[in-house]
Amino acid sequence: MSASAPASAAGPTASAGPAEAAPAALEVRGLTVVHPPRGGRGPARAVDGVDLRLEQGEILALIGESGCGKSTLARALVGLTRPTSGEVLYRGTPLRYTGSALKAYRRHTQLVLQDPGGALNPRQTVFDAVAEGPRLHGLKEGLEERVRSALSRAGLRPPEDFLARYPHQLSGGQQQRVVIAGALALDPAVVVADEPVASLDASVRGEILQLVLRLRDELGLSALVVSHDLGLAWNIADRVAVMYLGRIVEVGTVEDVLLRPVHPYTRALLSVLPGPDRGRRPTVLTGEAPDPTAVPAGCRFHPRCPAWAALDGPGREAAGCTVRELPVLTADPGAGRQAACHLVDAAADTPAGGAGTAGAPGGAAQAPGAEDGRG
Template identity: 75%
Template sequence: MSTTAEPAADARRDAEAPALEVRDLEVTYPPRGGRGPAHAVDGADLRIGQGEIVALIGESGCGKSTLARALVGLVKPTGGEVRYRGDVLGHSNAALKEHRRHVQLVLQDPGGALNPRQTVYDAVAEGPRLHGMTGDLNARVHNALSQAGLRPPEDFIGRYPHEMSGGQQQRVVIAGALALGPSVVVADEPVASLDASVRGEILKLLLDLRDELGLSALVVSHDLGLAWNIADRVAVMYLGRIVEVGTVEEVLLHPQHPYTKALLSVLPDSGHDRSPTLLTGEPPDPTAIPDGCRFHPRCPLFAGLDEDARRTARCTTDDLPVLSADPSLGAQVACHLAGESRDEGAGATKAGDDRDKDSGAAR
């Protein structure tokens, strides 16, 4: 009786668990060149539901690519944990190999990701060969190429990377990921190196894969416009922390964090009449995280306070809690000036509670 019940319970747990998540993740690199340790990811919670596309947005140096690599086991966390369908990721060779069958990384530069001496067939077959999945290799490679939009696959299997366009090369990289039959794809700047005319095709491909295969995806980018075109939810990252998270409509139409607003203000189709918000100060430095809110040295809201208010503001002294990864909580923002929370641990607020209130304005 118990042997029958246990598989059913395991299946129910797998169906209910997020496809992939991190809990209080930390990745710290040791001191180097006279500089202190670099806190690339400094406490982050993020959840990717099954069949969901989440966009992780932020400037270069904010830690988003480090977080992506931790999700696929290429970077070992110094704290917290990565979970795939509820199971904590171990870092033995066997555990990592099994994990990467289910969670595949797609890199931004297909030219660098593909071996110029390998044909398309060998590039796509490399993953299955490493995992011993060779019984139906020809069918697996052809199917993966078809799923990635390279049809008919017979026209491509004998080509070398230099014989294809950048968009076709990126499709080969995606096909290499699909050949293992993953349930999650982590795409790090998947269209950054492509011409504008090709970007839409690759983004549509990711959407089609979600709809046809039930594939989940984390798409890492510096471009909030990309998030609008592809994502179900958006997480905005700054200096190792997620500072705002919610559905794409909540975050992009009703941004609460001043950093999100600044990123949106420079989009050509942002719809805002006001001038773009230019951030002052130095870009994020993971070796020198300031006290209090880590964004306050560059924050337009903080800079707009009068001198007495700046001196007494919590922005310079009180750290903000890590935002929960639970999507049922709705939009959340980590900002002292975006609306004081009435709960303990004030500072992390539900964005939706404050959209129509004046409490988000600097006094």
């Protein structure tokens, strides 16, 4: 794959049109997760009315600041967090929360955590760590071959060199590959990866990103990758969804969202990254960081929004950002690029009062293949 084009250029969803749309690999409709009051603070709307689709064979990056609800949404997608309202659908079938239904569902949808050291039991060998899932699902026949195959697909070759090792005998990258092998041992159709390379060195990050792309191409896996790293999204994703305070505020192809962002929040996130237009000033977000226990009225981003702050008094009032609630972005596969903002036209390349972002985020298009995950 060329290092100068995003992952979507060769992705299996690139040529699919709305008329050919199959049931999504994974979909959420109206998903809301409200955590109960705690420590004198009110209930926290961690996820607030999200509609989102992960297509079959697609890599979707979910991007946003810490505390925006990304990880809560990821846990809901794999059935670890039960939503307050809304539903999760696997290939068009709603998830049921009975013990047997959840067990069957988790064989198809696996979670990969960001800290491989914490995810692995230090007292388990690699063999036992990878075999744990198949054993829980009663897949005892051919277990050793299943484990060897999963390790090999995860890039730990020859697998027999790793079977008897313990986590402390592995590098960080090898530990993450063992975690991925544990997911692959169940032959899932969907992987939800929560910050899968956050704890790894730059060179190892590139190797893991290459692995995810290869697994998509060879096995037809669908993957939702949760990250705060826009450069990771550029290097690996077909589409990008940007999350702010429990809501998806912009969604579209990686080229649209990261090269031509329209939502002021997306533009602010991109403005701090190095790129060809290095002389530009980064957009500084003012106000308090997102607080899911105190969601503002109207547009939840308006207290920190540079576009709203730049308006004069009458312009602010006319925009209605403080009183008009924004609609939930649709998960319709034919909807294309969308942005939840009163001040932009989602079909335009740039929002009012600003220019588009030039070049790949963080200079990713100029990075060597082994580093950027595309080589």
